[in-house]
Amino acid sequence: MVSDDILSLLAARRGHFRLESGHHGELWLELERLCLRPERVRPFATELARQLVANRVEAVCGPMNEGSFIALLVAEAMGVEFTYAERVPATGRTGLFTVDYRVPAPLRPILRGRRVAIVNDVINAGSAVRGTYADLLAIGAVPVTLASLVVLGDSAARLADGWGIPLVALAQQANPLWEPAACPLCAAGEPVSQ
Numbered sequence: 001m002v003s004d005d006i007l008s009l010l011a012a013r014r015g016h017f018r019l020e021s022g023h024h025g026e027l028w029l030e031l032e033r034l035c036l037r038p039e040r041v042r043p044f045a046t047e048l049a050r051q052l053v054a055n056r057v058e059a060v061c062g063p064m065n066e067g068s069f070i071a072l073l074v075a076e077a078m079g080v081e082f083t084y085a086e087r088v089p090a091t092g093r094t095g096l097f098t099v100d101y102r103v104p105a106p107l108r109p110i111l112r113g114r115r116v117a118i119v120n121d122v123i124n125a126g127s128a129v130r131g132t133y134a135d136l137l138a139i140g141a142v143p144v145t146l147a148s149l150v151v152l153g154d155s156a157a158r159l160a161d162g163w164g165i166p167l168v169a170l171a172q173q174a175n176p177l178w179e180p181a182a183c184p185l186c187a188a189g190e191p192v193s194q
Contacts, residue, residue, distance in 0.1 A: 006150055006171045009034055010150070013193070014026055014027060014028075016183075016192050018180075019124060021127035022097065023180075024180055024183040024185060028193070034121055035069045042073055045070055045149075046077045048074050049075075049077035051168045057080055057116070059114050060074050060117045061103065061117070061119070061141075062118070062119045062132075063087070063131065063132045066122075067120035067148075070121045070149060074147070083110065085103050087128070088101065097131075100131045100135070101131030102131075102135050103132075111136065112140040114141055115144045116143050118132050118143055118145070118146050120148045120149075121149055122148060129148075145166050145167075146168070147169070148170075150170070150171045152172075152173050152175035153174065156169070
């Protein structure tokens with residue numbers, strides 16, 4: 001089964017973690033290790049690309065770091081241009097989603113008016129794809145699909161539905177997330193892991 005094969009590539013830890021979005025969760029994936037052996041990931045990226053063809057994608061954009069590696073492999077398999085969005089601190093925001101993503105200045109004109117697939121490795125709360133989507137809109141790109149090797153929980157589906165674009169994922173897994181004030185792990189006195 002494809003989803004089991006993908007999930008076997010992900011090194012996971014259980015504990016109490018603060019995610020990039022600001023949410024707390026009990027699952028941490030060592031995504032930095034996903035592309036250590038690109039030949040193991042390439043078939044999954046190729047399958048993701050195959051499923052994206054119907055969306056008439058003209059370019060692929062992936063959030064840096066790990067998501068951009070999958071986006072690059074997908075763009076290569078589709079024969080379309082590859083771009084990425086870099087993580088930048090959001091100015092003046094506190095709480096959840098305090099990080100933005102920006103496409104580098106030289107790549108911004110390339111995406112204007114183009115049909116773009118946002119491709120990531122794993123989507124959990126959706127911080128990276130949310131920031132990428134917002135910046136693509138700001139530069140006049142047309143996001144046409146959200147895609148990921150793995151989707152954890154239901155945040156990605158809610159985002160794609162809200163944006164009116166399809167979600168394509170090769171594997172899905174339930175994964176609870178909590179706002180810090182509602183975190184049962186915090187309430188139980190479990191310290192946040194590093």
